[in-house]
Amino acid sequence: MKNRLKHPLVFFVFIGIFLATGQRAFYAQNTKKHTVRLKMDYTKIMDSVSYLYIKAFSRVDRENIDVPNIDLTVYNEIDNETIELGSVKTNVSGECKFVLKNFNTITSDSSSNFNLQVKFNGNELYKKASKSISFRDASIETNLITKDSVNYVRAILKDSETDSVLSDQLVQVQVQRLFKPLKIGKEFNMTDENGTILVPVDSDIPGINGQLIIEVILADNDDYGTVKALVNAPIGTPIIEESTFDNRTMWSTRNKTPLFLLIFPNLLIFGIWGIIVYLLVNLFKISKS
């Protein structure tokens, strides 16, 4: 106490800062709640999962800020009925993914549309919010064909409900790569009247053991969302492993020491130490003779 009173100005400055920051926290309880905005995209991967990508953000002080750690509940709306499918929490970037492991868990309405709604019930900082998405189910059938020694990937786009082909739709075809997919085919691949596209695949695309994973995507469609089909195609150029990891090299581990380094130094070591042992035996012989 004595020490503190020696410097009253410093003490009051500290107290002042403490109170000021405390008041701000106190006022936070009474500030106006912000509106959460939800963005939602539906993606279906053929023969695999479907998911909703959800992004939560808010406009605060004319800036978009991510809304992390809020609980969102996903519902399936069927005409007048609403079924809860599950809930999910946003990450630090305000993003989350709600996975529909089995597509059959959701039901379409009378007009064959699937309606999903995401709801946020609000908290002390943000108002409650909801967002709906409506889509039809589409499918992509793919297969590989070879014509005149040229490999093609063929895809047929269909509406699943009506089993009718979808013509004049923009479809992307690309090969999975480590950082960014490699687009192949024409700049715009449109489905023909049979809902089909035919895209040639160059034979010089490298892949592990010649395996390529080709993606055929109906991207961000207004009616169907995103539908993606993956094709495993053993038509790439096999990557030749140039790593010396398994070889006996000067830079490998000790169990992969080059043979010449195992043989000659060990011959020298055992040769010299053999002679040293012989000399020690000689010392023993001298002491005994």
Added chain:
Amino acid sequence: MIMKNYDVLLEKLAPRKFGKRGTIWVIFLSIIIVLGLIAYIDQVKKGQIVTNMRDYALWGIYISNFVFFVATSFVGSVTVAILRLTNNTWRTPLVRIAEIITFASIVMAGLTIMIDMGRPDRLLNLFIHARLQSPITWDVIIIPTTIALSFLLLYFPLLPDLAILKKFYKKTKPKLSKWYGKISLNWTGSERQKSIQEKSIKIIAVLIIPVSIMLQTIDAWLFSTTYRIGWDSTNMGAYFISGAFVAGLGALVTMVYVIRKVRGLDYYITEYHFDKLGKFLALACLTYLYFNINEYLIPIFTAPVEEDIHLNSLVFGEWAPIFWFAQIVGLLLPLVILLFRKGRHPKPMLFVGLMVVIGSWWKRYIIVIPTLLHPFLPIEGVPESWHHYFPSAHEWIITFATLAMALLIITLFVRYLPVVPIQRTADEKNTTGIKKNKES
């Protein structure tokens, strides 16, 4: 008459108690060693932060000191083995001193490496996890090998002398006599013992040459196998061998002078021996000069930018004082002095020996440290002090302690062992007498 001469010889060459100066010398060395030990314990407790070695200068005075010890140990191979195989009889009064220096140096080289280890308790890992691709592993193998061989090089020729000392001290110092008896391995001088001993010494003399060359070469390869400016040189192995030739002989000349003076061995170690040693050292200096020219002159013509910066810092820059001290005081000046007959007299030889030893020590410093401070990528984002290196107090004290320990080992050997081989000198004095008679 012969018998009387032998008694005089024995009286003169048998080990003697320390006098007042000897006792002060041992106490002085012991104090330095104790101080070094305290500094080392502190280093182990606090870690190598007590040194001035940092990310860039990660090898410092310990490694340069280690290289110096390794170089000095080459003297055993040079004087004992090479002079023996070339039948140079003038070596006789010098070989034991050379053997002692070799043993002390190589033992201290091994210890110095352990001092440089951040975690000495992990020493065994060097053996357990050894990779034969690593030059460090070659070093770990060659040093114990050289220690074993240099011990045998010292021990085998000692056996007859130890038996002589056993008899000599039988009445006056029975306890000491008993010890000499034990370590002389019941030497009686029988034909069988002599034959085994001679054969063994021959084997050691032949074997220690390649082993010493391997030791020096591995020491050089520790540097030249790393792709670093100043070390990345195919000249390095031969350069190190010739440098060791100089350092070892410099140490021998100095020790021979001191021991001769302290023990009053003028009759056995004469001006003739100094003259011979001087010529031998001059040859070593010339060889080393040749390799120095190869090492420093050729890169002036061919050096890429980085190497040029390094060379400039050595020749004209911050390292120039040490560089030129090592070159002039440690090599050129001794060479010039040794070319003159008067320069090969005992007293000038002492100064030559000291110059060579001190120059050789700083030469190793200049080989190890400047390269580490000249990496290919610029030194950035580190404190200013990391751009430079000068040993800390801990490093200096510990290094002086290792040098003191080497000197103490030599001193104790000189105290308890005959520094000039008794039996061989006695034999040779007889032989020389006969020869002289014949010649006359």
